Amino acid sequence: xxxxxxxxxxxxxxxxxxxxxxxxxxxxxxxxxxxxxxxxxxxxxxxxxxxxxxxxxxxxxxxxxxxxxxxxxxxxxxxxxxxxxxxxxxxxxxxxxxxxxxxxxxxxxxxxxxxxxxxxxxxxxxxxxxxxxxxxxxxxxxxxxxxxxxxxxxxxxxxxxxxxxxxxxxxxxxxxxxxxxxxxxxxxxxxxxxxxxxxxxxxxxxxxxxxxxxxxxxxxxxxxxxxxxxxxxxxxxxxxxx
Amino acid sequence: xxxxxxxxxxxxxxxxxxxxxxxxxxxxxxxxxxxxxxxxxxxxxxxxxxxxxxxxxxxxxxxxxxxxxxxxxxxxxxxxxxxxxxxxxxxxxxxxxxxxxxxxxxxxxxxxxxxxxxxxxxxxxxxxxxxxxxxxxxxxxxxxxxxxxxxxxxxxxxxxxxxxxxxxxxxxxxxxxxxxxxxxxxxxxxxxxxxxxxxxxxxxxxxxxxxxxxxxxxxxxxxxxxx
Numbered sequence: 001x002x003x004x005x006x007x008x009x010x011x012x013x014x015x016x017x018x019x020x021x022x023x024x025x026x027x028x029x030x031x032x033x034x035x036x037x038x039x040x041x042x043x044x045x046x047x048x049x050x051x052x053x054x055x056x057x058x059x060x061x062x063x064x065x066x067x068x069x070x071x072x073x074x075x076x077x078x079x080x081x082x083x084x085x086x087x088x089x090x091x092x093x094x095x096x097x098x099x100x101x102x103x104x105x106x107x108x109x110x111x112x113x114x115x116x117x118x119x120x121x122x123x124x125x126x127x128x129x130x131x132x133x134x135x136x137x138x139x140x141x142x143x144x145x146x147x148x149x150x151x152x153x154x155x156x157x158x159x160x161x162x163x164x165x166x167x168x169x170x171x172x173x174x175x176x177x178x179x180x181x182x183x184x185x186x187x188x189x190x191x192x193x194x195x196x197x198x199x200x201x202x203x204x205x206x207x208x209x210x211x212x213x214x215x216x217x218x219x220x221x222x223x224x225x226x227x228x229x230x231x232x233x234x235x236x237x238x239x240x241x242x
Numbered sequence: 243x244x245x246x247x248x249x250x251x252x253x254x255x256x257x258x259x260x261x262x263x264x265x266x267x268x269x270x271x272x273x274x275x276x277x278x279x280x281x282x283x284x285x286x287x288x289x290x291x292x293x294x295x296x297x298x299x300x301x302x303x304x305x306x307x308x309x310x311x312x313x314x315x316x317x318x319x320x321x322x323x324x325x326x327x328x329x330x331x332x333x334x335x336x337x338x339x340x341x342x343x344x345x346x347x348x349x350x351x352x353x354x355x356x357x358x359x360x361x362x363x364x365x366x367x368x369x370x371x372x373x374x375x376x377x378x379x380x381x382x383x384x385x386x387x388x389x390x391x392x393x394x395x396x397x398x399x400x401x402x403x404x405x406x407x408x409x410x411x412x413x414x415x416x417x418x419x420x421x422x423x424x425x426x427x428x429x430x431x432x433x434x435x436x437x438x439x440x441x442x443x444x445x446x447x448x449x450x451x452x453x454x455x456x457x458x459x460x461x462x463x464x465x466x467x468x469x
Contacts, residue, residue, distance in 0.1 A: 017397050019332050020306045023339045029297035030343040095344045096361075097354035164341030166361040 033163055036091035036098070043087050046155055047182045050148065051189075058189035071119040072188075078113025079185040085109050086178035090156065093171045094163035094222075103170060106177055113181065117200045138202050141187060145206035148183035149176075153210065157218045169219035176214025180207040287351035295342055306335060310394040312352070313359050320363035326370060331393040333362040409459045410452075417452030420445050425453075 033039070085106040092102035156175040165171035184203055287305065294302035310331060317330040337358050345354055410421055423434040424445070431442045438445070 015396075016310060016328065016331060016335075016393050017400060019335055020303060020310070020397070023306060023335060024299045024303035027294065027297060027299045027302050027339075030295050032295060032346070033343050035346070096341055096357040097349070098357075163344050164337065164358075166357060 036088060036095060039091045039159055040084065040088040043156060043159060044084055047083065047152060047186070051186050054186060054189070060189070063189045071116045074116035075113055076185060076188045078109050078116050079181050079188070081109035082106050082113050082181035083178050083185055086174050086181060087156065090160060090171050090174035090178060091163070093167060093174060094160045094165040096164055096166055103174065106174065117203065142202050142206055144187055144190065145180065145183045145203065146210070148186055149179045149206070149210040152179035152182050153214050153218065157214070157221055160222055165222045168222035169215050172218030172222055173211050173215035175218060176211035177207070179214070180210040288347045291342070291345050291351055292347040295345070307397055309335070309338070309355060310397060311392070312355065314393045316356055316359040317363045320360055322363045322366055326366050328393045330359070330363050330366045333366070334359045337362060409456055412459065413452050413455055416440070416444070416448040417455060420448035421452040421456065424449050
């Protein structure tokens with residue numbers, strides 16, 4: 001018997017229809033992603049675990065003395081808040097439909113962090129007896145920041161990859177800022193000297209490198225949805241468009 | 243025989259331009275304008291997506307079909323035109339598929355879909371190195387007909403054909419044969435008579451009765467929707 005439904009099949013190229021069918025047939029159950037806030041908590045928990053593992057190696061008495069100084073106290077708080085806010089912004093930006101305004105969330109704590117650190121630059125002038133950094137210690141800080149930022153960035157990118165970042169470079173850069181700020185916060189217990197202009201510069205360079213590398217490579221890692229490369233079905237669908 | 247699966251509640255399935263194979267004088271009433279399919283069933287979209295997250299392929303298929311015209315309209319609003327529209331629709335469907343775990347059923351579905359569509363539309367415009375053209379005459383721009391078919395046209399055409407097939411299948415044997423051979427396959431009365439072994443007079447009677455029955459069944463089906 002002639003089937004009217006297939007009568008005119010040869011006269012059209014049903015590419016969208018085929019894609020819908022392919023997607024429906026390849027459907028598998030998925031576990032819904034936890035909310036961005038919950039994922040931020042999970043990542044912050046990982047950062048906290050790294051911090052606890054490092055506690056035996058820290059200079060607790062020195063830390064207590066440094067945190068008594070207001071600007072160092074605020075700088076540490078700023079770094080912690082920047083890490084949390086940037087991680088939350090990164091997770092928010094990885095979910096379609098969330099407001100782009102989330103990307104500005106890390107800005108106030110970042111200003112606090114950099115501002116309070118900048119105040120430390122005046123320390124050498126205001127308090128000549130303060131313990132200033134040696135070049136060797138600067139190198140140690142830089143290596144610590146980069147070394148801690150790397151695994152935290154990798155963890156964050158892996159968590160972000162489970163979502164669908166529509167602006168992968170922005171999401172990855174926010175993730176880089178979160179990792180760098182978390183590394184800076186973890187550095188506080190090990191910081192053998194007070195803040196100076198060169199110290200701030202070293203921190204700033206390290207943060208910019210981490211953010212830049214994340215934006216560059218993390219963006220590519222997160223951009224798994226763009227373009228024909230990410231298509232689960234090929235062949236007939238592509239051919240139909242050509 | 244293909245089966246027809248109607249999508250989300252309120253989804254209209256008789257669209258303008260229906261009756262491709264029936265003669266113009268068949269008597270089937272002219273179709274009426276319809277609303278956007280997905281918008282009429284907007285309230286059920288989160289539930290359909292939630293069902294898709296747990297692996298309900300039928301709900302997912304219906305959801306994707308409903309999304310096609312909506313994605314198309316959103317991409318147009320972003321300035322995508324012509325053949326690129328189809329690419330954006332398909333890219334968006336693929337991204338939707340990959341991002342389905344990120345959807346929270348407690349939130350509305352359309353903003354989630356819009357974010358994906360707009361991003362894919364921007365990607366398409368960038369890929370082509372084109373920007374939306376400057377419009378000096380908005381009215382002329384709005385009234386301009388598109389060069390190609392809409393991305394969802396083939397889906398709708400198939401759906402209409404499937405509905406017609408189901409209606410024809412429910413006709414009595416003689417009427418069904420007459421409709422299939424004369425109207426759908428466009429054979430002559432002589433050819434049909436040779437094929438079926440029925441007289442031309444009987445074929446004519448069956449043909450007209452079949453058309454009348456189809457008119458009744460299809461118009462009652464249309465009235466059953468919220469067109």
